[in-house]
Amino acid sequence: MEPLPATLVPAAQEAVEEAERAVGLPVPPLLRRLYLELGNGGFGPG
Numbered sequence: 001m002e003p004l005p006a007t008l009v010p011a012a013q014e015a016v017e018e019a020e021r022a023v024g025l026p027v028p029p030l031l032r033r034l035y036l037e038l039g040n041g042g043f044g045p046g
Helices: 013-022 030-039
Strands: none
Touching: 013 030
């Protein structure tokens, strides 16, 4: 597995809401926090 990038950029609230509208379901709370507080990708299984 490759290491995480040096800096992870959190997703914008609007991007998460847009994704929820696109799939028609809310993003699970833990995943929402990861996107909004940690970074927009770059984590999880390889």
